[in-house]
Amino acid sequence: MFVVFFRTGLLTFGGGYSILPVLHYELVDSRRWLSEQNYTDIVSKATAIPGAVSVNTAFLCGRVLRGKKGSATAVLGMAIPSVTTMILIAAYLFEYVHHPGVQRFMKGAAAAVAAQITYGVWLYARSAVRSVWVVLATAPLFAGAFFLGLHPLLLVATALVVGGPFVYRKAKLKAATSSPESEYSELME
């Protein structure tokens, strides 16, 4: 597990959202440690909390997979490669940053990272958008962020306050109508 997160931390550029599709590939597609639904839930929580999305995601994945030790392993695996390379660069390689070849490579990579982020959002949206309601709720929040520059915290709070009662009632209804068996499996998730 440490190796998986270490590799992801070492090989992902651009940070934050660009790490999501890579972890999706490693944990859901390639190793099947997590289900699509598991992963979507984790990403929702990791993004709704302040801090580095990638580290939050790693923390929650580790937690789901192996409890407290798992989350520590995942966070360290994710952070160690970037901390080490950053210290090495700050100490020895800062001069090379503006080398034209390095610059060209980075610009091309950045364009691909933009695609990677878009792909990650697509993966999330495909699994998270289960009903028209999600789209209808996203539209005003996005408009608020884009046109009015609303603070992200405000978006999350609005979603919790407005959406919370609906989700709550739905979950309650589901628990009341579902058979004991499915209730049990839901708890076991």
Added chain:
Amino acid sequence: MIIPYLELAISFLRVSLSAYGGGIAAISLIRHEVVVIRGWLSVEEFIRVVTLAEMTPGPLIVNTATFIGFRLAGVPGSLVATTAVLSPALLLLTALMLAARRLESRGQFRVRIQDAVKPAVLALMLMAIISFGRNAVTNLSTALIAALALAVLLVSRRKVHPVLVVIAGGIAGLFLL
């Protein structure tokens, strides 16, 4: 001797608690803290640090914190800044998980915070595409690279490691840009 560490810790704790929506959003907060409030770096130096943080592997926020911490107080400084920038979110997540478990064990229903925040998360993600894309896709060649990369990722049906696509984009950049 302790004071620079303390100042670093306070600054990055503050950044962490208001940093939302991944690295790009955190950058303006860090700039405010490091350039405007503390005056640790000049604007030009800060831009160089961010470029560097973008091109080195790992989370942007970790890279920036490590670099600034190292510049100010060596390896211990970098560890202090990184720990300060990461721990509040992780503590908050732990607390929320414990709270959710407690509520769940009390009732029959599951508390599904993750479902309620979905629309906000989607909105934040769309904003991230826009703000990152605007900086990365600046001309026809970069647009071409981005479009090709996206096509490969979507068509490959999860068989191609996403990191390979980024490396390919970098190599294309060497020849095209």
